[in-house]
Amino acid sequence: MDHLFQDCLVSTAVWGLLSAVNFLQETNLEFEQWLTRVLVDQPTSFYRLFCCTLWAIWGDRNARIHDKTNRSSQEIACFVHSYLEEMDGLESTISIVSKENTKWKRPPGQIVKINFDGAYNERNQQSASGIVVRNRKGFVLLSCTEIHHRVLSAFAAEALTCRKVIQIALNMQEKEIIIEGDSLSVIKKCKATGEDKSQIGVYIHDIHQLQSRSSKIRFEYTPRSANSLVHILATESLRRKEEMYLVESVPTYAENQRKIDCEREPD
Known part of the structure; x- marks a missing residue:
């Protein structure tokens, strides 16, 4: 020593x-x-x-x-x-x-919005990804969670989730996609050009490589208050140690938040 x-x-x-x-x-x-x-x-x-x-x-x-x-x-x-x-x-x-205390906003026109969040357990070095895909009407097209092991930090948990999101986005080839997350650092790195030499540089490199395959994908930051649905998915998935993949729905424990998000804000 x-x-x-x-x-x-x-x-x-x-x-x-x-x-x-x-x-x-x-x-x-x-x-x-x-x-x-x-x-x-x-x-x-x-x-x-x-x-x-x-x-x-x-x-x-x-x-x-x-x-x-x-x-x-x-x-x-x-x-x-x-x-x-x-x-x-x-x-x-x-x-x-x-x-800030804002609600989730629907994407304009024919754009599809994918929100993501990562939950992290430092003691077990485990993380969970929460992802939801929604259209301009606020309808859920897809929701899913994944469990990851041997994750070194909360930043890595967010970057892992973001990498999964962009893979989903590429599978929706005909769509223009907005990817939203509440990790300001990760969103900034995804939008930046050049090599990232930080702790999550490997993940950011993968994200940039994947993004280069489509000109219809862009990243945006959103406050946590507007990202509640995926936060619930990620934290509950980590707590329950359960993964899921649902089409046009969310788990029952997140249904109330889905309804809140789907309500149109007054003009």
Whole structure:
């Protein structure tokens, strides 16, 4: 532990790239003493960076041993920066949702709208995807859920669900599709161009590759209050450990929310 986090050349370089080398000077301290000293002497604003870096270094160590892969100090530092940016994006989403209280809106014209949400259980590293396809009248064309195992984060859960959604969208070849989700970070990454080097970069790469097959698919962010139906599907699916695939209907536990969403807002 002492060597891995304090003395290893790769780890030392990571701390340097993150401008966090000052506390490494007391290398004679054992790990627990060093950890305590950092948390006592450093400002609380530093804790998140510090803990995330420990986690990233430990993850790289496990990858070297078990997967025979390794990352450079630059790659580990970039991962930390990207992950913290995603955390900031999640906080922004929560802030936006707290200020907005809107209903789900029907798509215009002949456009089909697909809403998605991912639920995540960190303890079991399991996630569930909730997906609903609806037309301009608000009628459900399709609803489904899927369970995923060995999922590393809530961001990965959302990205996994989004990848499934775009596969469904491609099967509706003649339709123009709006894909809506309440994860601001994931939606931004789906709409962006260029390579994504964050924790969910592999999923985003797949999504971009799939999207390139159709010019009729676009992504839009929606607040959680307008995404309630798929949120119910995802959370209940994860709780019940059940998957389902229904045509023109939703499970009974989500029927009330379907009716609420289907009600037309007054002009």
